[in-house]
Amino acid sequence: MxxxxxxxxxxxxxxxxxxxxxxxxxxxxxxxxxxxxxxxxxxxxxxxxxxxxxxxxxxxxxxxxxxxxxxxxxxxxxxxxxxxxxxxxxxxxxxRMTAVRRVDPAENVAVVEAGVILEDIHRAAEAAHRLFPLSLAAKGSARIGGNLATNAGGVNVLRYGNARDLCLGLEVVLADGRIWNGLTRLRKDNTGYDLRNLMIGSEGTLGVITAAALKLFPIPAGQGTALAVVPSPRAALDLLSLARDHVGEAVSAFELMSGEGLRFLEETLPQIRRPFDPAPDWLVLIDLGLPSGLDPSAAFEAIFEQTFERDLVSDALIAQNTAQAAEFWEVREQIPEANRLIGSVSSHDISLPLSNVPDYISRASEVIADMGPFRINCFGHLGDGNLHFNVFPPKGAPVAEWRGHTKAVKQALHDLVHEMEGSVSAEHGIGRLKTDDLERYAQPVKLEMMRAVKAALDPAGILNPGAVLKGG
Amino acid sequence: MxxxxxxxxxxxxxxxxxxxxxxxxxxxxxxxxxxxxxxxxxxxxxxxxxxxxxxxxxxxxxxxxxxxxxxxxxxxxxxxxxxxxxxxxxxxxxxRMTAVRRVDPAENVAVVEAGVILEDIHRAAEAAHRLFPLSLAAKGSARIGGNLATNAGGVNVLRYGNARDLCLGLEVVLADGRIWNGLTRLRKDNTGYDLRNLMIGSEGTLGVITAAALKLFPIPAGQGTALAVVPSPRAALDLLSLARDHVGEAVSAFELMSGEGLRFLEETLPQIRRPFDPAPDWLVLIDLGLPSGLDPSAAFEAIFEQTFERDLVSDALIAQNTAQAAEFWEVREQIPEANRLIGSVSSHDISLPLSNVPDYISRASEVIADMGPFRINCFGHLGDGNLHFNVFPPKGAPVAEWRGHTKAVKQALHDLVHEMEGSVSAEHGIGRLKTDDLERYAQPVKLEMMRAVKAALDPAGILNPGAVLKGG
Missing domain, CATH: 3.30.43.10 (Uridine Diphospho-n-acetylenolpyruvylglucosamine Reductase, domain 2)
Incomplete structure (x- = not known):
């Protein structure tokens, strides 16, 4: 058409x-x-x-x-x-659709229009002593409609889930202008097909989200942040497991950083305070959000006591106040900016079954080493199995000279992800960048089902043409 | 066709x-x-x-x-x-498809075939020191494929979500025999439309689920159960709010029972131990699952201390051991059996926005009182806004004589649910029982979208004909 x-x-x-x-x-x-x-x-x-x-x-x-x-x-x-x-x-x-229509702390619900900026939802929730946990680097400009349309992830997925998991109801305009009012605030509603989740993550190709009812949460009584030096990604996963045995779902973020990433920060943003000097090979940032009666520092100490004994953690820092916690987070949050300043040959937003993550990191590193003298900055939301495994030119080399390798690097890394039962788009979506990947890796039946659903809901194909589905 | x-x-x-x-x-x-x-x-x-x-x-x-x-x-x-x-x-x-293919405590994942009985999944998870939280009265015979096909709810939804929220991936056979292998163990995967959730809750009308990857959870270190006498459903909701301020998501169940329900138990199952005598007007059962370092009894005491001061709770019992906790749960879990023995004029599985629940209960009770000398047993998963608001004949009257009122009672209660922004099927689904309700209450656009999706995925209409969609 x-x-x-x-x-x-x-x-x-x-x-x-x-x-x-x-x-x-x-x-x-x-x-x-x-x-x-x-x-x-x-x-x-x-x-x-x-x-x-x-x-x-x-x-x-x-x-x-x-x-x-x-x-x-x-x-x-x-x-x-x-x-x-x-x-x-x-x-x-x-x-222009930026109204926060309702914030109800008793229901733990906020109802917002699609154009509300994510950080404004955080503020509205906090004013009612509640937490809206979806959080990501672009929170100051991303709008909730886009966050939902792309099923955004971010730093709190481990505990609270993706955007999908934080939404109770949607108002959506369909391709032909019909308005579906699915703006329910219900926690349970089994009256028919899950059209809400069909819209969430469809990247504007099945309908336009105009408003949403969102889940709010109690603000954990005790919040704490720590950095832990670990010998390997596998040790990091063991640390996660041990932390969850202690405090259950109270582990709200578990982020991996590599020595290379820390050196990228030193190289491009030297004003950022180095938590460990020299940079360790692997570093983990942990956030806990605990019920009242539990002290975060004490919980961290109990966890680290066991991990030191088991050689899972060689050094650790527990933030003593919120300023220090913010400083720790600054390290994690500025890594994408350091990457941007250095310029990547290829960036990847991948996920793997949790137990395959350590093998992926070592196998992928070998694959890249065989392709040339690249630098790798592997970081991300380890607790979710979500890595940003990004590849950069050798130190000092201009990225432009290495862009010819982009396609081969991407394909090699994505092929390996696919082989190891992972996803080539963990949290960013397909958009137009990854339509070829989707065709390459998705089971044909899945693509056929997606095309059938697209044709059913947007027969003229006017909605975000060429996004998600090629020529669709 | x-x-x-x-x-x-x-x-x-x-x-x-x-x-x-x-x-x-x-x-x-x-x-x-x-x-x-x-x-x-x-x-x-x-x-x-x-x-x-x-x-x-x-x-x-x-x-x-x-x-x-x-x-x-x-x-x-x-x-x-x-x-x-x-x-x-x-x-x-x-x-016959009853294999538990994988239980991975490090990943917190189980992969099972569709025919595995729910309670067998509980056992497999427990053997790996993990929790699969979906739990409901029929757990000894319900199979996970059906639980997913109907997006089952149950007693732990408040903390862990519905069946939908506990599933990572599915294997599904489509109407024409094509096999979709979406059996991923990934926590994050944004490669295309959410076909998994489209299948979950579609009640076998869009495909047949043959296997699933499920989320497991750490077993909370400290578990506790209490019963609290509250003056009203509104007080119960305030108690919930207060409990969550204390311990956050650690409130894993929050079940409401009415004095009528307790009297039904006395009438039909007198062997069940009465926690309070005479039966109070409203009773709440609370489960806490706490991280290590927190004592459930101490947490309950801290909560009840505040609620006594605020007249939210007039009496409370904290289980001193697991046997007593089981005894408390027995009260809640035998209410459906007592209902069955008495025989209902009409049973309802409804949900409401949490803040509308108290008004619904009082308005619905008035509506029913105006219709005749009925007895009402209102109980359910209050934390989720999910009530089983069931209507019975006067004491001693045979239910057969009152069955003529079933339709009018149901419609009156459902009309009020709809008016108050609720759902006429919270956790049981539409099946064939509620197809008329769906047509009566659903926005026409929603039905049109559902029919378009059904036609796209099952053009010949062979899958569970007449379920969910009338004539579909």
């Missing part, structure tokens, strides 16, 4: 349907993505005021066969919000 | 496709359901040995346009496993 461009005739038509304030300049920020790799096209940018305007826009686009690219905060890393070519689409931004 | 009956010609055809051991007598137990309200029809019963045989059966049924009724433990309460009339379907039982 060929789509039509969003041309002046169509834009004129839209002017008759929605208020003049919805029309936005097609500014560069709508057409660029965070890593600056691609740029997109758009015939127009509209930012509807409410779900009725979204519905009117979609109905018109569906009738005219004009592609729609839904747009949240623009922080996605796989090009889901960027259409690089083809008939110019209409970019539909949720940026 | 008209389906063909599962006749001798088709059965003969099946004999050429799968081993002779798969064929079962069409015994009454396959055609009855736990409450004994309906009975079903079936042309044959087959119990395939493995996924290949399931695939062969489905491919044949799809080609011959013969309906398939997937069958787990037969414990469903909404007729999802019972086809009362129409062309005799083939009943496809998973009872």
């Amino acid at each position: 060929t789509l039509n461009p969003c041309d002046t005739a169509f834009i004129d038509h839209l002017h008759g349907l929605i208020g003049p304030r919805a029309f936005r300049e097609v500014a560069p920020r709508y057409l660029e993505e965070p890593r600056g790799t691609w740029s997109g096209v758009a015939g127009a940018v509209v930012a509807p005021a409410d779900v009725t305007e979204v519905s009117a826009v979609m109905q018109a686009a569906n009738a005219a066969r004009v592609g729609i690219v839904p747009y949240g905060g623009g922080t996605g890393l796989v090009g889901g919000q960027i259409m690089p070519d083809g008939p110019a689409p209409l970019l539909l931004s949720l940026e | 008209t389906l063909n009956p599962c006749d001798t010609a088709f059965i003969d055809h099946l004999h050429g496709l799968i081993g002779p051991r798969a064929f079962r007598e069409v015994a009454p137990r396959y055609l009855e359901e736990p409450r004994g309200t309906w009975s079903g029809v079936a042309g044959a019963v087959v119990a395939p040995a493995d996924v290949t045989e399931v695939s062969a059966v489905m491919q044949a049924a799809n080609a011959a346009r013969v309906g398939i009724v997937p069958y787990g433990g037969g414990t469903g309460l909404v007729g999802g496993q019972i086809m009362p009339d129409g062309p005799a379907p083939l009943l496809l039982s998973l009872e």
